[in-house]
Amino acid sequence: xxxELQVRIIQDPSRGFTALPDTLTEGPDITVSLDxxxxxxxxxxxxxxxxxxxYGMEHRVDLAVRPAEVRAAxxxxxxxxxxxxxxxxxxxxxxxxxxxxxxxxxxxxxxLRTRPVDELAPLVEELALVGSELxxxxxxxxxDARIDRFRGYLTRALAQDEDxxxxxxxxxxxxxxxxxLAPEDLPSHPAPSSAAASPLSALFRRFLGHxxxxxxxxxxxxWLAGLREAPDVPAVSxxxxxxxxxxxxxxxxxxxALLAKGTRFVERSxxxxxxxxxxxxxxxxxxxxxxxxxxxxxxGPQPPSLVLSLTDxxxxxxxxxxxxxxxxxxDSPFQPxxxxxxxxxxxxxxxxxAKFLSRAFVDAGARGVLGPQTEIPQVFAAEYALEFLxxxxxxxxxxxxxxxxxxxxxxxELHNPLGLAYALHHGMxxxxxxxxxxxxxxxxxxxx
Numbered sequence: 001x002x003x004e005l006q007v008r009i010i011q012d013p014s015r016g017f018t019a020l021p022d023t024l025t026e027g028p029d030i031t032v033s034l035d036x037x038x039x040x041x042x043x044x045x046x047x048x049x050x051x052x053x054x055y056g057m058e059h060r061v062d063l064a065v066r067p068a069e070v071r072a073a074x075x076x077x078x079x080x081x082x083x084x085x086x087x088x089x090x091x092x093x094x095x096x097x098x099x100x101x102x103x104x105x106x107x108x109x110x111x112l113r114t115r116p117v118d119e120l121a122p123l124v125e126e127l128a129l130v131g132s133e134l135x136x137x138x139x140x141x142x143x144d145a146r147i148d149r150f151r152g153y154l155t156r157a158l159a160q161d162e163d164x165x166x167x168x169x170x171x172x173x174x175x176x177x178x179x180x181l182a183p184e185d186l187p188s189h190p191a192p193s194s195a196a197a198s199p200l201s202a203l204f205r206r207f208l209g210h211x212x213x214x215x216x217x218x219x220x221x222x223w224l225a226g227l228r229e230a231p232d233v234p235a236v237s238x239x240x241x242x243x244x245x246x247x248x249x250x251x252x253x254x255x256x257a258l259l260a261k262g263t264r265f266v267e268r269s270x271x272x273x274x275x276x277x278x279x280x281x282x283x284x285x286x287x288x289x290x291x292x293x294x295x296x297x298x299x300g301p302q303p304p305s306l307v308l309s310l311t312d313x314x315x316x317x318x319x320x321x322x323x324x325x326x327x328x329x330x331d332s333p334f335q336p337x338x339x340x341x342x343x344x345x346x347x348x349x350x351x352x353x354a355k356f357l358s359r360a361f362v363d364a365g366a367r368g369v370l371g372p373q374t375e376i377p378q379v380f381a382a383e384y385a386l387e388f389l390x391x392x393x394x395x396x397x398x399x400x401x402x403x404x405x406x407x408x409x410x411x412x413e414l415h416n417p418l419g420l421a422y423a424l425h426h427g428m429x430x431x432x433x434x435x436x437x438x439x440x441x442x443x444x445x446x447x448x
Contacts, residue, residue: 081374177210366427368425
């Protein structure tokens with residue numbers, strides 16, 4: 001007589017046979033590519049589900065600007081953020097510092113709600129103008145009808161919606177979160193009642209980094225291996241210069257405590273400790289956080305290159321990463337998300353866009369790199385890290401959504417635009433994953 005047998009499921013026997021070798025994710029809503037063609041020409045391409053198609057093709061046009069001119073305009077935009085905002089010195093009518101106030105309030109304060117709106121708004125408006133001119137005056141400038149058509153499609157795609165996932169794919173890196181739309185490009189709709197009284201809200205809405213999730217990518221197939229198994233407890237590291245803010249004026253200690261909570265935490269403070277870790281084939285960390293100084297160093301006639309340094313002040317550059325990781329190939333477990341919280345860490349070096357520090361980490365296996373594109377005050381850098389890591393470490397947000405939330409938090413709540421100075425190189429969809437709990441079917445008896 002037939003009888004039901006009780007079967008106890010202890011694992012999925014097909015695991016490893018039905019899984020694809022790579023994790024397939026949904027493509028971005030908009031992709032903008034800038035290709036250097038020939039000796040000195042730029043070709044722009046635009047496509048994605050949020051962009052109306054033209055005859056079923058991608059939008060494509062040869063621009064009337066040389067790559068060197070675009071790089072120069074991008075560098076000027078980053079410099080203007082330092083000069084116009086961070087270094088701003090309020091003065092009295094007779095040109096003297098304002099009594100009782102910090103000499104450079106935008107370098108020493110995080111919460112800017114105490115600053116007069118009629119002082120702050122013109123500063124942000126100047127940054128918005130420069131960011132808009134980079135896009136429309138330099139990159140997409142000219143009178144060619146084809147460029148004008150491309151400019152129109154790109155503007156409508158960027159302006160009509162918010163919260164899109166946008167990829168700027170090129171070896172020509174630009175500070176896209178700091179780039180702006182023109183005020184007439186934004187759709188007219190009533191502002192939220194809480195922000196209606198402030199001109200800052202309309203200004204912040206023009207910045208691409210306030211409107212959308214943005215990542216900058218370049219190169220083909222940066223990751224040939226699929227994602228590694230998610231650990232039960234993520235491994236994270238703090239790589240820092242212990243002399244930065246030794247007096248404890250920032251919240252760097254709170255960031256360190258957050259990194260160590262519920263993780264396998266490693267702290268490094270010297271060049272030797274870092275390179276020894278990078279030289280290990282089994283290095284497997286889900287997040288690497290750098291809190292240190294960044295500077296540009298020259299190698300003779302070569303363009304300056306970005307150099308980081310920890311407590312011992314020994315140089316750490318792109319070659320430091322490549323020299324240790326290249327021999328391990330694509331099978332290495334090294335796949336961290338990297339935060340370079342050091343001045344200029346998000347910028348390319350000179351004209352060698354493909355050779356900067358963030359790209360070296362990605363080429364070595366990192367799933368994404370987050371860093372500032374200009375000089376950031378220490379007090380703000382620590383606050384930014386705390387806000388970003390609080391969101392990212394809980395594993396519920398991607399790096400792109402966390403970066404967008406943080407930029408909006410500082411701008412909308414604290415009137416501080418410096419959150420827009422941080423950029424993602426790859427990693428928009430990266431998430432700090434932990435191993436899933438056992439399936440609800442595990443250890444249950446079911447009829448067979």
